[in-house]
Amino acid sequence: xxxxxxxxxxxxxxxELMREDEANADARDTVELQQDSxxxxxxxxxxxxxxxxxATERRREAERARIDAALERLDEGDWGYCxxxxxxxxxxxxxxDPSMANCIKCASGG
Numbered sequence: 001x002x003x004x005x006x007x008x009x010x011x012x013x014x015x016e017l018m019r020e021d022e023a024n025a026d027a028r029d030t031v032e033l034q035q036d037s038x039x040x041x042x043x044x045x046x047x048x049x050x051x052x053x054x055a056t057e058r059r060r061e062a063e064r065a066r067i068d069a070a071l072e073r074l075d076e077g078d079w080g081y082c083x084x085x086x087x088x089x090x091x092x093x094x095x096x097d098p099s100m101a102n103c104i105k106c107a108s109g110g
Contacts, residue, residue, distance in 0.1 A: 001091060006098035007074055013099075014067045017060045024053055063099070070099040082106050 001009075073079040079098075080089055084106035093100050100107075 001095045009098050010067050010070055017064050066099040
């Protein structure tokens with residue numbers, strides 16, 4: 001994967017994450033007691049849905065941070081090289097996820 005392709009892919013994924021955040025903003029809001037809902041199960045269900053939405057938001061934030069870091073490495077000319085050992089990251093690994101910061105050896109702790 002070439003740097004220009006990686007940048008395009010990263011920016012597209014970042015925009016997609018932002019759209020998902022906007023679309024799911026209501027799900028993360030404070031759960032209010034609805035008078036037409038009956039019982040604790042309705043409230044517990046609403047709280048569970050809120051917790052799941054908040055966890056999803058945290059995962060999107062983490063992915064956006066990885067994308068921003070990859071874009072910075074692209075700007076600096078360091079993209080495609082492992083942050084730990086400095087070796088080139090496998091082309092297939094970068095094609096799968098251009099935000100990868102480590103080679104497979106370093107990512108697996110080897």
